[in-house]
Amino acid sequence: MSNNEIVFVTGNANKLKEVQSILTQEVDNNNKTIHLINEALDLEELQDTDLNAIALAKGKQAVAALGKGKPVFVEDTALRFDEFNGLPGAYIKWFLKSMGLEKIVKMLEPFENKNAEAVTTICFADSRGEYHFFQGITRGKIVPSRGPTTFGWDSIFEPFDSHGLTYAEMSKDAKNAISHRGKAFAQFKEYLYQNDF
Amino acid sequence: MSNNEIVFVTGNANKLKEVQSILTQEVDNNNKTIHLINEALDLEELQDTDLNAIALAKGKQAVAALGKGKPVFVEDTALRFDEFNGLPGAYIKWFLKSMGLEKIVKMLEPFENKNAEAVTTICFADSRGEYHFFQGITRGKIVPSRGPTTFGWDSIFEPFDSHGLTYAEMSKDAKNAISHRGKAFAQFKEYLYQNDF
Numbered sequence: 126m127s128n129n130e131i132v133f134v135t136g137n138a139n140k141l142k143e144v145q146s147i148l149t150q151e152v153d154n155n156n157k158t159i160h161l162i163n164e165a166l167d168l169e170e171l172q173d174t175d176l177n178a179i180a181l182a183k184g185k186q187a188v189a190a191l192g193k194g195k196p197v198f199v200e201d202t203a204l205r206f207d208e209f210n211g212l213p214g215a216y217i218k219w220f221l222k223s224m225g226l227e228k229i230v231k232m233l234e235p236f237e238n239k240n241a242e243a244v245t246t247i248c249f250a251d252s253r254g255e256y257h258f259f260q261g262i263t264r265g266k267i268v269p270s271r272g273p274t275t276f277g278w279d280s281i282f283e284p285f286d287s288h289g290l291t292y293a294e295m296s297k298d299a300k301n302a303i304s305h306r307g308k309a310f311a312q313f314k315e316y317l318y319q320n321d322f
Numbered sequence: 323m324s325n326n327e328i329v330f331v332t333g334n335a336n337k338l339k340e341v342q343s344i345l346t347q348e349v350d351n352n353n354k355t356i357h358l359i360n361e362a363l364d365l366e367e368l369q370d371t372d373l374n375a376i377a378l379a380k381g382k383q384a385v386a387a388l389g390k391g392k393p394v395f396v397e398d399t400a401l402r403f404d405e406f407n408g409l410p411g412a413y414i415k416w417f418l419k420s421m422g423l424e425k426i427v428k429m430l431e432p433f434e435n436k437n438a439e440a441v442t443t444i445c446f447a448d449s450r451g452e453y454h455f456f457q458g459i460t461r462g463k464i465v466p467s468r469g470p471t472t473f474g475w476d477s478i479f480e481p482f483d484s485h486g487l488t489y490a491e492m493s494k495d496a497k498n499a500i501s502h503r504g505k506a507f508a509q510f511k512e513y514l515y516q517n518d519f
């Protein structure tokens with residue numbers, strides 16, 4: 126598309142804000158501008174521990190809903206506990222909704238190893254109908270909630286390279302610089318500025 | 323269909339055996355015989371805490387794969403912890419695969435309330451393309467594994483009305499008489515013998 130419009134399908138206002146902030150940051154952009162359009166489609170999510178498979182299933186639904194030829198991307202975020210061999214994974218959103226932060230921390234109490242990784246997987250369908258994947262991973266540990274509890278599980282995840290802060294205690298820019306979502310979208314942004322889509 | 327054939331879509335040999343045993347038990351069957359056919363289709367499963375929604379999504383895929391007009395059913399089983407507000411729910415199969423029985427029991431250690439309910443949801447598509455749901459629920463508690471560990475989480479679930487035995491410690495008939503799957507399939511069997519499908 127000549128005007129570089131891409132559609133981000135999400136119903137999560139916090140994610141949208143974060144992604145807008147990342148994709149519009151200054152880059153060597155060859156005078157290219159990307160216009161982000163939001164669609165809050167309700168996409169079904171697949172049960173799987175393969176995060177690309179979940180993202181692809183959402184991507185295909187988005188393409189089916191919007192029609193082929195329109196560049197569109199979806200993202201899915203997982204929180205993988207080492208001790209749980211990667212679970213709750215993509216199901217973390219259901220645990221958050223059903224149990225809340227305190228009980229998520231509590232169910233790890235009997236386990237010494239609190240390490241976890243936060244993963245964002247982006248599935249991008251270009252105008253030719255080809256799918257591309259971008260993934261960002263940030264390792265850290267699960268801790269009792271610290272900081273604002275307004276964005277998902279940010280207050281119980283302390284990245285290893287955050288100088289002891291949880292995501293929720295970090296500034297937006299500091300978080301985006303090391304976060305799973307920041308890393309995934311940095312790759313995606315580079316791709317968008319260097320390729321026709 | 324004149325010969326009362328119905329297709330059960332499952333790749334789980336243990337479930338198939340249990341269901342065959344339940345559906346072929348003696349009933350006042352009006353001289354009706356039901357022929358169970360197994361198809362091990364690989365169906366995608368939806369992320370949801372609404373168990374009917376998960377079963378319906380599988381049912382629709384089964385109909386799409388087998389063609390309309392062929393009576394077919396699927397089932398999905400959930401293990402809902404009271405303290406987790408219904409989770410792991412349908413995701414229990416992933417927890418079992420990723421973590422194993424011991425860690426599932428362990429993650430409940432910090433919580434006093436070990437109560438849980440086992441739920442089987444059947445989605446049956448009749449030859450007219452109508453969907454019917456049958457659900458069986460058995461309440462009990464999560465306990466350290468006792469009995470054979472050959473069938474899912476049977477060895478860590480002790481129903482309240484089992485006289486202190488886990489599912490795994492019970493005879494097949496005793497289990498079917500009180501189990502979530504037994505209850506769901508008892509309703510389904512009654513429906514099949516009393517209705518044209």
